[in-house]
Amino acid sequence: MHSLELSSLERTEALGSVLGNIVEPGDVITLEGPLGAGKTALTQAIARGLGVEPRIYVTSPTFSLLHEYIGRIPLYHMDLYRLADEGEVESLGFAEYFYGNGLTVIEWPERLGYLMPTERLHIELAISGENSRSANLTGYGQLWEKKVAEIVSMV
Numbered sequence: 785m786h787s788l789e790l791s792s793l794e795r796t797e798a799l800g801s802v803l804g805n806i807v808e809p810g811d812v813i814t815l816e817g818p819l820g821a822g823k824t825a826l827t828q829a830i831a832r833g834l835g836v837e838p839r840i841y842v843t844s845p846t847f848s849l850l851h852e853y854i855g856r857i858p859l860y861h862m863d864l865y866r867l868a869d870e871g872e873v874e875s876l877g878f879a880e881y882f883y884g885n886g887l888t889v890i891e892w893p894e895r896l897g898y899l900m901p902t903e904r905l906h907i908e909l910a911i912s913g914e915n916s917r918s919a920n921l922t923g924y925g926q927l928w929e930k931k932v933a934e935i936v937s938m939v
């Protein structure tokens with residue numbers, strides 16, 4: 785596990801920018817943390833790093849569950865907060881996006897249960913101050929295990 789102190793929104797944006805630049809089709813990033821931890825803010829920054837047009841504002845998809853954006857590669861942004869469990873995730877067909885042609889970013893991955901992708905970058909965000917957040921990054925699977933230290937060094 786690698787830790788980063790995101791002492792301002794700009795630091796969160798820097799992390800998102802690095803991620804948006806290095807991700808490849810099929811990658812999955814899971815974002816865990818309480819309401820207000822910055823999961824959506826980080827996703828917005830990843831979108832900018834992917835070159836999603838700024839006028840296409842990335843909002844919390846809490847009411848629509850899934851938003852798709854066109855950047856260097858497609859971005860699928862899921863917010864599973866309102867789902868009860870993996871049965872609901874499965875019936876919506878969300879798992880079919882994983883390992884596909886874009887980057888999948890998932891808020892509230894706890895809901896995935898057995899559908900949790902085995903290869904993924906997991907980021908746990910916590911509120912450490914009014915404008916600061918702590919991020920713990922864990923790479924699951926060989927590729928992410930290798931990449932995570934590099935990511936942290938680039939932020």
Ligand SMILES: Nc1ncnc2c1ncn2[C@@H]1O[C@H](COP(=O)(O)OP(=O)(O)O)[C@@H](O)[C@H]1O
Binds near residue numbers: 790792795891915
């Ligand atoms: N360092 C920081 N990183 C991310 N967000 C921050 C930071 N400092 C303050 N914030 C604010 O915290 C809020 C995070 O909200 P949001 O991203 O919607 O959280 P979540 O999706 O985890 O519920 C935003 O209003 C954002 O501007």
Ligand SMILES: [Mg+2]
Binds near residue numbers: 823863
């Ligand atoms: Mg959110």
